[in-house]
Amino acid sequence: MNKIITYSLEHHTSLFTTEENKNDYFYVQINDHPYIDEPYRAESYAIEFLKKGSIIMQTRLTKIVIHAPAIITLGPSVIRSFTKNSDEILMDIIFFKPQFFLKNQANVFFLNQYDFFVNSQMHVFSLEKGAKIKFGKIFDLISDTLNGDNNNQSSILRSYLYILVFELDAIKQTISDNYDQNPLFEKFKEILAKEFLRERSVGYYADSLNVTRKYLSEVIKKNSGKTAGDWIDDFIVLEAKVLLQDKTLTINQISEMLNFSNQSVFGKFFKNYTGFSPLEYRKNNGH
Template identity: 70%
Template sequence: MNKITTYSLEHHKSLFTTASNKDGYFYIQAQDHPYITEPYRAESYAVEFLRKGSIVMQTRLSKTVIHAPAIITLSPSVIRSFSKDSEEILIDIIFFKAPFFLESQVNIFFLTQFDFFENDAMHVSALDKTAVTKFEPIFNQIKAALNGTYPHQPAILRSYLYILIYELDTLKQNIPHHTAQNPLFEKFKAILAKEFLEQRAVGYYANRLHVTRKYLSEVVKKNSGKTAKDWIDGLIILEAKVLLQNKSLTINQVSDILNFSNQSVFGKFFKKHTGLSPLAYRTES
C-alpha cells in the first residue's frame, strides 16, 4: 500500500503545451509557471533555469523565494509546491525520467550521488555573472537542439545534462563552508526524511545522532525556527496531503500507510494541524 499520487511526465507537459511528448524527456522555455500550491511528487527529474523574475518554491518544509538567475534541481521523490512571486518570469525547464538519462550509463546510481537533487538546502543554485556566462549558453544550445529538427536529440540532451550536472556539482563544491547549515541539523533532516513514517519520537533521532533530546531540539530550533517535533509532524502532514490526493486510496488506507493506529487517530491529527478533516481536504484539493 505505497501507491502515491505523482505528476507524470505527460501531465507536466500538458501544463505547458499540447505538443506531442518525447520519449522520457520534455523541454520548455516558458514565460509563466503552473503554480501548483498543493504538495506533490513527480515521476521525473527536473532541472530549471530561472532567467528572469522570481518564484516561491516549497520542498518538504523548506520555503524559498528564488530570484533569477538561478538553477533549480529536483528529484522525483521530493515533495514540492510552487506559488507566484513576480508578474513576469522566464524559465527553461527540462523534465527527464531516470531510465531515459541512464540508458547508456553503466552506473545506475549516477544521479543519486548528487545531493542537489534530494537535499532541500541544495535545490537552488543562485548564479553570479560568471556562472550565468557558463550556464546560459548550455540552455541556449539545448533550446536550439530540442526545438529544431536535429537528429539524435535524445543523445544530445543526455550530453548536455551530463555537463549541467557536473557544472552544478562544481558550483556547489565552491560554496564557502560558512554558508552551510549546522551539520547536526542537516543529518537530522536526512534521517528524518527516510524514517519519519516509522519513527515519530524526537528522542529516537537524538539517539541516532548521539546527542541529548534537548540539544537536538535547540539546534533544530536555532537553524529553522521550528522544533524537531514540528519537523516530524510537518512531514507527516505533507505525506498525508500527497496521499489524500490519490483518490484510489481510502482514508483508512492512507491512515495505515502513515502508521496511525486507526483512522480516527489520523483524522484528529490531520485536523489539528490543518483545520480540516482528511475527507474535507480531499474534497477541496
C-alpha cells in the same frame, strides 16, 4: 487532496503545451510558471533555469523565494509546490526520466550521488554573472538541439544533461571524485521512496535487497548516521506533516492514507516522533 500526487512526464508536458510528447524528456521555455499550490511529486527529474523574475517554491516543508538568475534542481521523490511571486518571469526547464539519463550509464546510482536533487537545502543555485552566462549558453545549446532536426538529438541532449550536472556539482563542491557511497544504501533509499506507505518493516527492505536485516542496518548506519528504522519513520512523518497541512482531510483519513491500523496508533506514533499530537501539529503549523 486525497494523497500526494505523483505527476507523470505526460502531465507535466500538458501544463505547458497541447502537443503530444512521446519522449522520455521535455524541454520548455516559459514566460509564466504553472503555480501548483498542492504538494506533489514527479516521475521525472527537473533542472530549471530562472532567467528573470522570482517564484516561491516549497520543497517538503521548506518555503523559499527564488530570485533570478538561479538554477533549481528537483528529483522525483521531492515533495514540492509553487506559488506566484512575480508578474513576469523567464524560465527554461528540462524534464527527464531517470531511465533516459542513465541509458548507457554503468552506474545506475549515478544521479543518487547528487544531493542537490533531493536535499531541500541544496535545490537552489543562485548564479553570479559568470555562471549565469555559462548556464545560459548550455541551455541555448539544448534549445537549439531540441528545436532542430537531428537524428542524434537524444544522445546530444543526454550529453548536455551530464554537463549541467557536473557544472552544478562544481558549484556545490559537495561530491568528491572518490565518492564511495555504498550502492546498497542508494538502492534502499530508492525502494523506500516507492514503498514506505505500504511497507515499514526493516525486514521487508532487507529481503527486497537479498541481505540480512543486520547487514542492511549496519550499512545504512555507517553511511548516514541513522538506522534503517529512522529512515522509514522520517519518510512517514514527513508525509504526515504535509498531509496535515490540508485541513480538508480529517486526522482519521490521514491515518488511513498512511496505512495505520487506526487513528490512535497514528497519533501515538506521530507524537512519539514529533512531541505533538497530529491535531496540535496542525494547529501550530496550519495555513
